[in-house]
Amino acid sequence: MSRRPHDGISDAMPDGAWGTLPEGVELYHLRPDGGIELADREGARELGPEREFLRFIDDGQFAHYLVGDAATSPERPSNATVKLGVVGPRSAFTPHAHGGEHFVLSLGHAACGLHDADRDRVTEVPLTPGMLIRIPEMMPHSFANRGTDPLTILAANTGYGIDHEDYAITAGEAERRATGDTPTTGQVAVATATDYRALAAALRDIEHLQQDRGIATTTVRERLAKRLRRVAAALEVRR
Incomplete structure (x- = not known):
């Protein structure tokens, strides 16, 4: 309304x-x-989720498309999708990899866990408001909200909407594909170029790290900065 x-x-x-x-x-x-x-x-x-938002990979996470839609794919292109996402407080997405490159602008305190294939390890990149991260296609990662309020992000993906099989490939899906079991609908654009066993192992590494360490918290300085941003926002409101 x-x-x-x-x-x-x-x-x-x-x-x-x-x-x-x-x-x-x-x-x-x-x-x-x-x-x-x-x-x-x-x-x-x-x-709000009850009207303008779609489910965003996991329950409790939401997206609102600005460019493209959930059905965007190489066969139904809009070149890219751009959407607002809302990440629940103190939560993280299931580790996954996208068929296309991925850009995320964080408007709060977040963290991105990434699998570094060259060093064969998981690295976690802390993000503060206004930081944008680019993630190459098929790089295993997970995005987390370190704060206690919903986190707004601006996410852009090249070529894929949420409904496409290659939008977010989880460890379970990679393991299924490694056995030769491919989706029954649509086309899998990255099927011939991906070692799904290695992808599944990398995604499991991120999952294990999340389970062992949990979601990182915000620092005292970050919490103070957040309060100051709220004060600044309040001063800009028209009275």
Whole structure:
């Protein structure tokens, strides 16, 4: 449901933006608390899982497409998919690999576990608000929210939507493919170029590390910075 100005949602938009948007233009406000607001010429609303979001790899994680859709694939291309994602507090995606390269912009405190094939080990890259990470195609990884609030991310994948078999290949799926069992629907774009046994082993390494260490926490400095960002956001709200 759209809402009119001065309802507490639209007040968070910059001065003058509400009444000046041309037809078809959308304005997104990605709040420091993990909420997402959408305004257009007709009104404003907070996006939520019950309407505008799709399941994002795991239960409790959500995505809202900006470019492409869940059915994007090499056979049904839109060149790339771009979507807003919401990662639940203190949670992580099941380790997986994408058939295409992957870009993630974190708007909170996150971590990305990556399998380094050259060194044969798992490395964890901490991310702070405003950091964008590029992950090559078929690199095993898992993205985690280190904070206690929902985490908003902006994710772009080349060539694949969530419904495609090669969007997110988990360890279980890689093990199944290693036995020669391929999906019964669609085409597997990376089937002939991937050692699925090695992929499954790398994904299991990330899983084991997650189980042993758990999800990293935010530091005292990061928690202080988060409070200061909320203060800054509050000062920018139109009163």
